[in-house]
Amino acid sequence: MPPPPLPIAPPDTDPPGIDQQTLLAALRARVARLEGAGREGHGAAPIPVCEGLGLSGGGLARAALHEILAAEPGCGAAFAAMLLGRAGGTVLWIGAGAEALTAWPPGLARFGLLPANLILLRAAQWSDALWAMEEALRCPAVAGVLLAPDWAGDPAAQALDLTASRRLQLAAEAGGGIGLLLRPDMAEPPPSVAASRWRIAAQNAAGAGQGIGDPCWRLELLRQRGGRPGGPWTVTWRAAAGQIDRESEALEAESA
Amino acid sequence: MTAPRRYLALHLPAFATDRLRRAEPDLPQDVPLAIWASQGPRRLLSAVDLRAWAAGLRPGQALADAQAIAPDLLLRPADPEGDLRLLEGLALWARRYTPLAALDAPDGLLLDITGCDHLWGGEAALLAEAQERLWRAGFAVRGAVAGAAATAGALARAHGDGPVAPSGAEAEWVGPLSIAPALRLDPALLEQLGGLGLMTVADLLRLPRPGLARRFGVDLLDRLDALAGRRHAPLRPVLSPPDLGAARDLVEPIITRTAIDALLDRLLDQLCAKLRAAGRGARQVVLMAWRVDGAVQEVAIGTGTPLRAPAHLRHLFRDRLERLEPGLGFERMALEARVTEPMSGGLQSALAIGGRRDEAAAQLLAQLLDRLRQRVKVRRLAPRDGHWPERSVAALPLLAPMPEMPVGWVRPDAPVLLLRRPQPIEVVALLPDDPPALLRWRNRPHPVLRAEGPRRLEPEWWRGPGVARDYHQVALASGARLWLFRAGPPEAARWMLHGHLP
Numbered sequence: 001m002p003p004p005p006l007p008i009a010p011p012d013t014d015p016p017g018i019d020q021q022t023l024l025a026a027l028r029a030r031v032a033r034l035e036g037a038g039r040e041g042h043g044a045a046p047i048p049v050c051e052g053l054g055l056s057g058g059g060l061a062r063a064a065l066h067e068i069l070a071a072e073p074g075c076g077a078a079f080a081a082m083l084l085g086r087a088g089g090t091v092l093w094i095g096a097g098a099e100a101l102t103a104w105p106p107g108l109a110r111f112g113l114l115p116a117n118l119i120l121l122r123a124a125q126w127s128d129a130l131w132a133m134e135e136a137l138r139c140p141a142v143a144g145v146l147l148a149p150d151w152a153g154d155p156a157a158q159a160l161d162l163t164a165s166r167r168l169q170l171a172a173e174a175g176g177g178i179g180l181l182l183r184p185d186m187a188e189p190p191p192s193v194a195a196s197r198w199r200i201a202a203q204n205a206a207g208a209g210q211g212i213g214d215p216c217w218r219l220e221l222l223r224q225r226g227g228r229p230g231g232p233w234t235v236t237w238r239a240a241a242g243q244i245d246r247e248s249e250a251l252e253a254e255s256a
Numbered sequence: 257m258t259a260p261r262r263y264l265a266l267h268l269p270a271f272a273t274d275r276l277r278r279a280e281p282d283l284p285q286d287v288p289l290a291i292w293a294s295q296g297p298r299r300l301l302s303a304v305d306l307r308a309w310a311a312g313l314r315p316g317q318a319l320a321d322a323q324a325i326a327p328d329l330l331l332r333p334a335d336p337e338g339d340l341r342l343l344e345g346l347a348l349w350a351r352r353y354t355p356l357a358a359l360d361a362p363d364g365l366l367l368d369i370t371g372c373d374h375l376w377g378g379e380a381a382l383l384a385e386a387q388e389r390l391w392r393a394g395f396a397v398r399g400a401v402a403g404a405a406a407t408a409g410a411l412a413r414a415h416g417d418g419p420v421a422p423s424g425a426e427a428e429w430v431g432p433l434s435i436a437p438a439l440r441l442d443p444a445l446l447e448q449l450g451g452l453g454l455m456t457v458a459d460l461l462r463l464p465r466p467g468l469a470r471r472f473g474v475d476l477l478d479r480l481d482a483l484a485g486r487r488h489a490p491l492r493p494v495l496s497p498p499d500l501g502a503a504r505d506l507v508e509p510i511i512t513r514t515a516i517d518a519l520l521d522r523l524l525d526q527l528c529a530k531l532r533a534a535g536r537g538a539r540q541v542v543l544m545a546w547r548v549d550g551a552v553q554e555v556a557i558g559t560g561t562p563l564r565a566p567a568h569l570r571h572l573f574r575d576r577l578e579r580l581e582p583g584l585g586f587e588r589m590a591l592e593a594r595v596t597e598p599m600s601g602g603l604q605s606a607l608a609i610g611g612r613r614d615e616a617a618a619q620l621l622a623q624l625l626d627r628l629r630q631r632v633k634v635r636r637l638a639p640r641d642g643h644w645p646e647r648s649v650a651a652l653p654l655l656a657p658m659p660e661m662p663v664g665w666v667r668p669d670a671p672v673l674l675l676r677r678p679q680p681i682e683v684v685a686l687l688p689d690d691p692p693a694l695l696r697w698r699n700r701p702h703p704v705l706r707a708e709g710p711r712r713l714e715p716e717w718w719r720g721p722g723v724a725r726d727y728h729q730v731a732l733a734s735g736a737r738l739w740l741f742r743a744g745p746p747e748a749a750r751w752m753l754h755g756h757l758p
Contacts, residue, residue: 074757094632106639141617204705215737
């Protein structure tokens with residue numbers, strides 16, 4: 001009796017039915033797994049930023065480090081406060097350097113970061129600030145940590161090299177909270193392992209109006225892990241709704 | 257009835273010169289050494305060592321005379337602060353015998369050894385032990401034990417052979433002592449007494465008290481009474497005794513970090529067991545390490561909540577132990593819980609941060625904050641009703657529950673970042689009461705596109721007089737938004753930058 005036919009290996013071509021899109025998606029998922037973005041095991045949803053920005057995963061991943069390059073300290077702090085308020089839990093705000101500019105709870109509360117959840121830290125030394133950030137990120141009871149350098153200080157003395165940012169990223173993965181780095185904007189930001197990098201600048205709202213109006217920012221996603229960069233977008237903070245709204249694209253094109 | 261108190265006095269007759277010889281080990285041993293100080297225009301010897309004493313030098317002699325008597329005399333200027341510092345160091349060192357160790361300035365120590373002597377095999381043995389150790393550390397020392405601090409001090413100074421006087425017999429023991437070393441009076445008074453033929457303490461004790469007080473002052477009577485045990489002055493210890501502690505003496509001094517860690521573990525276990533038995537938790541714990549050469553080093557940690565978990569305390573100590581400098585090794589280490597609070601059942605009482613119900617998470621957070629507090633400043637700000645921004649928040653204990661936000665506390669014009677001190681800024685306004693039209697900031701002129709204000713914030717009247725501030729929000733052409741105020745009389749108003757708006 002002849003032996004039953006052995007199952008043969010599939011031919012070395014794409015089987016019909018798997019199109020390029022599916023393949024790409026599978027590859028992306030695999031890269032994401034390799035990069036560790038899938039290590040979210042904490043079961044918490046990503047933190048939403050704004051409708052219609054096309055973020056991979058629908059928002060900022062927790063258990064990861066994100067960078068915000070701000071042209072002005074005010075808009076950067078407000079954007080960060082909005083994200084940290086949405087993290088839903090205890091937040092540590094670490095200020096480095098001299099105590100000239102401090103996070104101001106009544107203002108941060110406008111963006112959803114309530115004083116009950118906020119703990120302020122002040123580290124005179126940059127190395128102490130990094131240490132505090134790492135320790136805090138490693139703690140599972142902390143929902144978010146922000147590190148802001150001395151805005152008027154020497155940027156070289158407050159640099160964050162690749163090793164340091166990797167340490168912070170690993171700490172965030174261990175603890176599960178979100179880590180934010182709020183830094184002054186620079187032309188050529190040094191490389192880092194942050195899961196996303198944003199650039200934010202304050203903008204004057206289009207159109208005339210009485211008074212100072214709602215805060216309006218120009219937001220740009222410089223890079224994100226597992227996704228494409230995007231923007232710039234013009235967004236406006238709506239205090240009543242407690243969220244930022246993206247201007248229509250036509251208006252954006254006009255203002256750009 | 258409580259047992260009578262017992263005091264041990266140590267007197268270092270050549271303290272200042274011994275300190276010098278310890279600090280400068282290469283000083284030749286066979287040459288007399290003396291210390292001088294200026295008194296007005298004159299330079300006088302303030303202390304001499306034994307060799308100089310044998311050569312006929314005495315404190316109080318003029319420097320020139322002393323140099324004529326002993327031409328090879330080594331001289332050093334006096335350093336009373338340095339002496340006092342070292343004496344305080346020695347008092348800390350003496351806490352190995354009792355938690356109540358006090359200075360007996362300028363050259364002695366007083367220890368309350370009530371109930372401590374049995375650990376060393378009796379008062380005489382304890383005295384011998386302390387003298388032996390000080391002698392090995394390079395100090396000439398004499399000591400005495402008595403039922404009153406002043407009695408012990410006088411016996412140590414004037415008796416010389418380490419007596420142990422029973423309580424209640426102070427007057428008999430101090431009677432034969434000569435007045436000068438026992439009472440430590442000033443030289444003029446001593447001369448007066450000597451002129452009257454009063455040489456011993458007993459001579460003075462025999463005289464009628466009112467006459468003594470009238471003629472020589474109440475101070476002399478007070479000293480006499482203290483000496484005779486009739487009047488007890490409380491000892492002022494260098495450090496108040498700890499609530500709870502654990503200590504260990506080491507036969508072999510330890511140097512390595514591994515050995516120190518292992519010892520710390522054992523001490524922490526002991527201390528935490530004691531805390532548990534007492535139903536308390538520690539808020540401040542200090543590790544004291546006695547070095548072989550007599551130096552005492554301290555490492556202190558503080559915690560946000562009362563604690564008695566050895567693992568957590570160990571973690572807090574871990575980074576701080578680097579500060580210890582073992583030198584030739586530590587011969588004794590002790591842990592002291594200096595501040596403790598009641599703590600029930602092993603649970604953390606405060607779970608207030610973030611309104612958490614989750615006990616495990618609250619514990620983790622409290623531990624994290626304890627760790628952070630060792631190196632950085634950690635604070636929480638609670639909302640408060642106040643007119644000015646600086647006064648609308650108040651510092652809150654780290655683990656206290658957060659009060660409700662007052663209505664209207666979150667204002668739509670509040671800045672997200674505040675300058676700790678308002679900073680002067682150059683502003684051009686069309687009219688004095690107008691909002692700014694142009695301002696100079698970061699060395700560049702910035703036209704103001706939009707502005708809102710003024711909002712006048714008066715100082716709180718109950719805080720005394722102050723100047724009202726008119727706050728403006730401005731948006732610059734660059735997009736930056738700032739929070740400024742104008743204060744002062746109309747003709748000389750000043751503009752200040754106070755915050756960054758989103």
